[in-house]
Amino acid sequence: MTQRGPKATAERNRTLDLASALVRGAVAAGLGLGSLTVLVMVVWISSPYPDSGPGGVLRAAAGVWLLAHGAGLVRPDTLSGVPAPVSVVPLLLVLGPVWLAHRAARDAAEPEEGRPGPSRAGAFCAVTAGYLLVVAGAAAAARGGSLRPDPDTLVFPVALVVAGSAAAGVWTAAGRPFGPLPSWSPLALQEAIARTLVRDRAEAACRSAAAGVTVLLGGGALLVAVALGRNAGAAQDAFLGLAGDWSGRFAVLLLAASLVPNAALWGAAYGLGPGFSLGTGATATPLGLDGTPVVPHFPLLAAVPDQGPGSPLNGAALAVPVAAALAVAWFTARRAAPADAPRAQVWSTRETVRVTLLAALGCGAATALLTAVAGGPLGTGALREFGPVWWLTGPAALVWTAGIGVPAALLLRLWRLRTPGWAWRRDVPEADEPPATATARAQATARATATATAVEVKAGREGAEASAVPAPGAASGALGPEAGRGDAGFEPYDFLPTDPWHENDFREARWASLKQVSGGLMADFPAGPAGPAASADPAGPADFPADPAGFAAGRPATDPDRPGPTP
Numbered sequence: 001m002t003q004r005g006p007k008a009t010a011e012r013n014r015t016l017d018l019a020s021a022l023v024r025g026a027v028a029a030g031l032g033l034g035s036l037t038v039l040v041m042v043v044w045i046s047s048p049y050p051d052s053g054p055g056g057v058l059r060a061a062a063g064v065w066l067l068a069h070g071a072g073l074v075r076p077d078t079l080s081g082v083p084a085p086v087s088v089v090p091l092l093l094v095l096g097p098v099w100l101a102h103r104a105a106r107d108a109a110e111p112e113e114g115r116p117g118p119s120r121a122g123a124f125c126a127v128t129a130g131y132l133l134v135v136a137g138a139a140a141a142a143r144g145g146s147l148r149p150d151p152d153t154l155v156f157p158v159a160l161v162v163a164g165s166a167a168a169g170v171w172t173a174a175g176r177p178f179g180p181l182p183s184w185s186p187l188a189l190q191e192a193i194a195r196t197l198v199r200d201r202a203e204a205a206c207r208s209a210a211a212g213v214t215v216l217l218g219g220g221a222l223l224v225a226v227a228l229g230r231n232a233g234a235a236q237d238a239f240l241g242l243a244g245d246w247s248g249r250f251a252v253l254l255l256a257a258s259l260v261p262n263a264a265l266w267g268a269a270y271g272l273g274p275g276f277s278l279g280t281g282a283t284a285t286p287l288g289l290d291g292t293p294v295v296p297h298f299p300l301l302a303a304v305p306d307q308g309p310g311s312p313l314n315g316a317a318l319a320v321p322v323a324a325a326l327a328v329a330w331f332t333a334r335r336a337a338p339a340d341a342p343r344a345q346v347w348s349t350r351e352t353v354r355v356t357l358l359a360a361l362g363c364g365a366a367t368a369l370l371t372a373v374a375g376g377p378l379g380t381g382a383l384r385e386f387g388p389v390w391w392l393t394g395p396a397a398l399v400w401t402a403g404i405g406v407p408a409a410l411l412l413r414l415w416r417l418r419t420p421g422w423a424w425r426r427d428v429p430e431a432d433e434p435p436a437t438a439t440a441r442a443q444a445t446a447r448a449t450a451t452a453t454a455v456e457v458k459a460g461r462e463g464a465e466a467s468a469v470p471a472p473g474a475a476s477g478a479l480g481p482e483a484g485r486g487d488a489g490f491e492p493y494d495f496l497p498t499d500p501w502h503e504n505d506f507r508e509a510r511w512a513s514l515k516q517v518s519g520g521l522m523a524d525f526p527a528g529p530a531g532p533a534a535s536a537d538p539a540g541p542a543d544f545p546a547d548p549a550g551f552a553a554g555r556p557a558t559d560p561d562r563p564g565p566t567p
Contacts, residue, residue, distance in 0.1 A: 017118035018126045021108035025130025025166070028104035032097045033138060036068070037061040039254075046247035052146070059145025062138040068093035069135070070157035070373060072150035080380075086147065087376030088387065090258035091265075094373075098165045101131055105169025120170050128166045132159060157373075178203070205355050208331040209362030212401050215327040216367060219320030220267030221260070227267075227303035235302035242297065256299055262387075263300050265374040268367070269388035271320030272396040276375065277389065278304065279382040286314045294382040321397065325404035328363060332356045332405070333412035346417065349410065356409045360401035368394025 040061040044050055052060075063073050073086040105127040111117035118126070135158060139149045171177070178199045228235055239256075243249045266276050275285035282291030288309040295301050305314060332355055336347040347355070368390045375387015 014118060014122075017108075018122050021105075021118060021123045021126035022130040024104040024108050025101070025127035025132075026134055027130075028100040028127075029097075029131045029134035032068075032100050033062065033065050033134065035096070036065045036093075040064065043247060043251045043254075046250075048245055048247070056145060059142045060147055062142035063145055063147030063149060064093075065097075066135070066138060066142065066149045066154075066158065067147070068097055069161050070094075070153065071139075072153040072376075073147045074150055075147060077146060082380055084379045085150070085377050085384075088259075088262065088378060089373045089376070090255070091261035091370075091374065092258040094161075098161065101127070101162055101165035102169040102172070104131070105166035106173045107169075109170045109173035120174060123173075124163075124166050124170045127169070128163050131162050131166070135159075135162070201351070201355050202358075204332065204335040205358035205362060207335075208328045208356070208359035209366060211331045212324045212328040212359065212363035212397075212405075213366045213370075215324040216268040216272075216320060216363075216397065217261070217264050219271060219323055220269070221264035223267035223271060223317055223320065224263045224300070224303050227305070228300075231302045235299045238297050238302055239299040242299075252299070259300055262374045263303070265371050266388060267303075267317075268320060269371055269393045271317040272367075272393055272400060273318075273321075274389060274392035274396050276387050277385045280385050281382065286310050286317050288314075296378070296383075321400035322404060324363070324397070325360075325401045326408055328356065328359050328401050328405040329408035329412055332359060332409045333416060336409065337413045337416040339416065343417075347413070349413075352409055352413055353406055356406045357402055360398055360405055363401045364394045364396075364398030367397040 279294035372390035
């Protein structure tokens with residue numbers, strides 16, 4: 001009655017695994033919240049004039065932590081008395097929560113030594129639930145603080161960010177498989193994903209899109225750095241004017257560092273053309289700054305261009321999307337025409353165009369998603385529009401990368417298929433070919449060598465038989481009447497050269513080729529003559545098998561049913 005069977009033990013282990021995954025999710029959320037709270041507490045302790053107690057600091061830290069997940073905050077204490085929204089998410093703070101949730105789900109989905117781990121769906125649900133429990137507690141604690149979370153944003157995007165990070169962790173623990181899709185998805189899509197060719201093309205498009213987004217971010221950061229360098233004095237005045245003590249300046253420095261990715265996305269949007277909004281009545285583009293901007297006093301905003309039409313230096317920002325499009329084209333062309341693959345494995349023109357367009361679509365979608373969280377309202381008045389407009393920036397990235405990337409990818413594909421003489425290249429050497437192609441080429445070469453060997457041996461036998469028959473007049477030692485005459489059209493019969501044929505090196509090379517073609521069916525014996533019987537064989541060279549039919553059937557040399565001498 002008290003003995004536990006294997007089924008009960010398995011259910012108990014499964015329950016323990018799910019409970020462990022739930023705890024992992026809660027611990028991951030607690031680590032993120034705790035680290036940010038410690039940082040806020042250090043700044044508050046070092047401040048010479050704190051305006052709130054420990055409770056207010058903890059509630060503010062909880063609000064900032066929720067903001068790092070994409071939650072919208074509300075400032076109730078404003079000069080106008082109207083609560084003001086704060087929706088600009090510092091993207092550098094997002095890395096911590098996303099990485100912690102991803103790592104917790106990955107560790108929970110990996111099986112431990114000695115027993116299998118929980119199911120993937122179970123690990124995902126448990127980790128997400130544990131993390132969201134802490135999110136709910138932090139939202140409840142921050143309701144009475146100076147930065148109150150907006151309840152509508154706790155489901156979207158906070159829960160979506162947590163679930164996406166946990167799903168990525170489970171996917172990583174499973175080895176990052178690409179498919180199969182769920183059973184409820186369309187059958188045509190499931191069949192397409194099941195094909196290796198489709199997966200390879202999709203992977204290439206994702207890599208090219210990631211390269212394009214990376215170049216956009218790098219180019220935007222470069223634009224911001226150049227602009228800050230030109231306006232270094234204004235940036236320094238803004239930094240020193242926000243705080244007079246070192247603790248306040250340290251807090252401003254931390255806030256500016258957490259907003260650096262946002263500034264890079266603003267620079268990318270500026271280079272793409274749509275630019276960014278500086279309030280409801282001003283927009284900055286490479287063509288100029290129109291309207292009257294409402295810019296807070298902050299160091300990073302010193303990089304905003306001056307009012308008026310743009311100069312040629314502002315137009316140089318258009319080089320950023322061009323570089324991103326060329327990056328997409330380069331990564332696509334590398335996969336379309338690999339340097340270590342034969343001509344048969346090169347993508348067609350249609351495939352190259354299709355993958356480049358798919359990469360451009362991915363680059364546009366990623367840019368729109370990032371710019372959507374890089375900006376947002378900072379108030380209810382003129383600052384309710386602040387930052388890039390995602391529904392303009394995303395299509396602009398798509399148009400740039402597709403318009404320049406497609407022809408550039410085709411040109412790079414042609415360039416990679418050329419030789420120094422601008423002719424189509426031949427296949428690469430056998431050593432550089434893939435294993436399957438190299439094996440097929442080696443088998444074809446071996447078959448051709450064996451065929452040529454048989455033809456030459458047959459010709460040698462016929463020549464030997466012809467030379468053994470005496471010509472007219474040969475018995476008397478005189479040449480025939482046709483021999484040696486000086487006719488212009490007369491050419492003496494030229495026998496095939498036989499001296500190199502019987503040398504040891506050539507014999508061993510032919511024998512190795514024949515053994516390779518046989519697929520391991522030939523016995524391991526020397527290529528030279530084996531005995532008197534073989535050397536006395538008048539039919540031809542001793543190293544060629546006397547029974548081609550039996551040799552082709554794969555019978556070993558020691559087969560008792562095989563006629564003829566052993567080669």
